[in-house]
Amino acid sequence: MTRRLGLAAVLVALAVPMLTSNEAAAQRRQQMPSRSELGGGNAPIPQAQQEKTFPVGASWSVVQLNGKEVYDRRATLMIDQNLRGTGFGGCNTFSAAAYPLRQQGIAVGPIAVTKRSCDKGLLDFERAFLMALRTANKWDLVNGRLVLKGSAGELTLSRSL
Template identity: 75%
Template structure:
């Protein structure tokens, strides 16, 4: 029996190195270092930066529903008290104007003077104020203020 145990021990001693990985095999199986092991910081997505509505700036309408406006004059200014005021082409107006998160925008009921103007000016003013009243979103594109809503879109440029 001693001889069998001795033979088993010799066989185990001879086969053990064959079963153990060589240095090259061990290196192949070694895990690749992570970015943090290499001192690199993992890439983190950069969230889009929230734009700030330009309170206190005066704006003039340059296009209404995609059509350039050169023969009409309309303006808008939203002050720090969130009061929107301006000129619609015939009458002056005022309303509550609220810039919201994610570039949302809300305009309350519009108070309007009652001047009498020709039909072309009245129609333009009605279109402008309808778009203004239904605005849902705003954006600054190439220095111009773009207001979009259910009734259309108005683009305004900085006024003096």
Template identity: 85%
Template sequence: MTPRLGFAAVLAALVAPMLVPGEAAAQRRQQMPSRQELGGGNTPIPLPQQEKTFPVGASWSVVQLNGKPVYDRRATLLIDQNLRGTGFGGCNTFSAAAYPLRQQGFAVGPIAITKRSCDKATLDFERSFLMALRATQKWDMVNGRLVLKGGAGELVLSRSL
């Protein structure tokens, strides 16, 4: 066998299956599941769930802290376009880096807070609110409300002006 004949034989063996649909190509087509197997002839195939978009630039007020309604306390949160979280904790104003992450994750950096003096109940509420905010790991939108969950509790916030 000459080197030229060997090269031609190898080339023919590689190119021939691409030019003529053979048994292997027919078997590959048959192995694909049919629309019937995927859920019916006219039934649409479900698409993967689209990831939610965090509502940056919206102002929120706390309506629940750890499952308890918040009526007499005013606490707010705004996360701006620069991913800076600012708000009012009930006595003091605060700010922190706040990052919505993939798969509805959420991270809050160290919180800077003013040092106003308030009554003990207000300071206790503010401390609980800021601890829950700082420990937030996940967020979700449920019935138009922002829900923040983490190791120190759950916050439910409603849109505010």
């Protein structure tokens, strides 16, 4: 009989900590707000936004440079399947390595430019355009337009033929 009491005492000694840990877990569950209390209700859990695909092979024309409309200047850009960016800066043609990156990043390598002679206003525009292109590190498609942003400014380009 004492052996049974000894065994019973051991089982009780083991069960008491288990009961207290279960009670503590139950209290934690009661203290945590429910999904509806958090405003979730039956609302779906937000999914990660699908990453956009850079429009390789499309031809673009500049319509805004640093927020200003571009009416009297013609500048273009196309990034081909070989990740080569080419175009016209308003006076000269150019080419550079251009790599669309994850999370809508972009890296543009050093730009090779022809050396045509043009008036100062056109060359100033071309310089600002190429500098904004070279320093671009983010891209986005907004209302069908390609937007490139970087430390030297922002370019907005519209699809062209």
